[in-house]
Amino acid sequence: MSWMKALAEAYHTACERFPNEDLMLVSDIDGTIIDMQYLVKSVLQSFDQAHATTLFTRLALSDVDVHENNVEQLLERQHIPVADRAAVMQWYLDRRWQEEVILNAHRPFPGVLPMIRWFQLQPNTTVGLLTGRPESLRKATLRSLNSLGEAHGVSFDDDVLLMNAREWEQDVESAKVAGLKQFREMGYHVFAVIDNEPRMLEALAPEAAKQELLLLHADTVYESPISSVPSGVVEGRDYALVELVPGQESLPKKVQLVWHGVNDPANLRHFLASGVLWAEIDVRHDPSGELICRHDSFVTTPALPNEEWLIYHEAIAELAESGVGIKLDIKGGVDALNGVLESVASLQLPDDRLWFNGELEQIGEEEFRKIRTAHPAAIVQCPVGWLNPLIQAVPGEARRILDMLSDWGVSRFSVNWEHPNARAIFKKLAAWGYEVNFYGILDLEGFLEAVVLLPCSVTSDFNFPRWNYYGRGAGMNGERIVYVNEPDSLKAGEA
Numbered sequence: 001m002s003w004m005k006a007l008a009e010a011y012h013t014a015c016e017r018f019p020n021e022d023l024m025l026v027s028d029i030d031g032t033i034i035d036m037q038y039l040v041k042s043v044l045q046s047f048d049q050a051h052a053t054t055l056f057t058r059l060a061l062s063d064v065d066v067h068e069n070n071v072e073q074l075l076e077r078q079h080i081p082v083a084d085r086a087a088v089m090q091w092y093l094d095r096r097w098q099e100e101v102i103l104n105a106h107r108p109f110p111g112v113l114p115m116i117r118w119f120q121l122q123p124n125t126t127v128g129l130l131t132g133r134p135e136s137l138r139k140a141t142l143r144s145l146n147s148l149g150e151a152h153g154v155s156f157d158d159d160v161l162l163m164n165a166r167e168w169e170q171d172v173e174s175a176k177v178a179g180l181k182q183f184r185e186m187g188y189h190v191f192a193v194i195d196n197e198p199r200m201l202e203a204l205a206p207e208a209a210k211q212e213l214l215l216l217h218a219d220t221v222y223e224s225p226i227s228s229v230p231s232g233v234v235e236g237r238d239y240a241l242v243e244l245v246p247g248q249e250s251l252p253k254k255v256q257l258v259w260h261g262v263n264d265p266a267n268l269r270h271f272l273a274s275g276v277l278w279a280e281i282d283v284r285h286d287p288s289g290e291l292i293c294r295h296d297s298f299v300t301t302p303a304l305p306n307e308e309w310l311i312y313h314e315a316i317a318e319l320a321e322s323g324v325g326i327k328l329d330i331k332g333g334v335d336a337l338n339g340v341l342e343s344v345a346s347l348q349l350p351d352d353r354l355w356f357n358g359e360l361e362q363i364g365e366e367e368f369r370k371i372r373t374a375h376p377a378a379i380v381q382c383p384v385g386w387l388n389p390l391i392q393a394v395p396g397e398a399r400r401i402l403d404m405l406s407d408w409g410v411s412r413f414s415v416n417w418e419h420p421n422a423r424a425i426f427k428k429l430a431a432w433g434y435e436v437n438f439y440g441i442l443d444l445e446g447f448l449e450a451v452v453l454l455p456c457s458v459t460s461d462f463n464f465p466r467w468n469y470y471g472r473g474a475g476m477n478g479e480r481i482v483y484v485n486e487p488d489s490l491k492a493g494e495a
């Protein structure tokens, strides 16, 4: 069993057996949350900067394959001249725990902060930190972790950070055992502890056996011999929400979920069988002038000989009949919009089942105002990735533009999950009080990471066979997702 699956099960069991208790996941910091390889690389490269040398210019993260306490070995392996080694080591040891380094050279392992966010979202559940770092680093530790956590919605309180009351490296094992006891005295039921150092897990093993507490070994870089990992400890390296979140029923209810690109008959069948509440269709005219559902324009992607698309009027009638919400992505400009507005009026669809989306190049001020006038309570959305440079550099100007769009009737702004600044854009927009949708999510892990940020909505292909969803995608660039073991009843081509 994977370690994240074991963690999910330990949590589930604790929820069932201790429904009225405050549950806690306890995590170590260095080598468990924080990737120390990055710190080592960064401090060594700062030596070069300060001394005008080029010893570590080409040092890659993957070259740093030693524990942070064994950097001499790395210098040897990297063939750093013997004459330089003492000065480098002195530099490294002097700096590695300086506040500035903690604040600037610490990076989390991928997936660990979304994992912590997931637990912090659960009712009566806390993530406690138990570290060998000394008390003198309390402020810097909290500042650094909370600044790293910010983009993930993660924050840690002072009272759940337990540190070593002694000096560096002094009797860390007893500090960990005492810390576990202290969390219990604070009223928490600890259901699991994650640590990368085998000897810490060994020290915690007797307590763990008494308390039915799961020990997890973060199999990253560690100092003590792996042979000291006690039996019963589950090892792992990759943090993944897919292992932790059992299914759609466990997701926060307030995030609206949208099935992206319901443009062909097979995807429509998959969507209707899914229980997902919103379908997004792309609306444009085909070359004969008929309104259809298709993502790509016929200019960039000519029709394939066997390509299937939905006829818009049939699709909207079927969606209207099924009772779901309909997100209309107006790809075809003003003409497509007019056809759509007529059809939703004649079907008498209520505003709470309607959602309009359009790029500003396609749908301008006049069109947005027209949608808003016809549907005062519908969701009206436009993507705003293009605004990122202003959001970051000239936020006042960005807000002025967003307010202008709001005045036109836009009520929600859509952010591409694949945008390198997606989380930062979301954070700003949410802090300014705007509604945000994420789109462009590639897989289930990305979907879960987006959902736990609690945007208003997430639009996704639902290409999640693990959850029995076989979404085919919108047909972008003429491509659709195909599955090897798709259920026969829903396969393409079967009516």
Ligand SMILES: [Mg+2]
Residues within 6 Å of the ligand: 028, 029, 030, 031, 032, 195, 196, 197
């Ligand atoms: Mg550690």
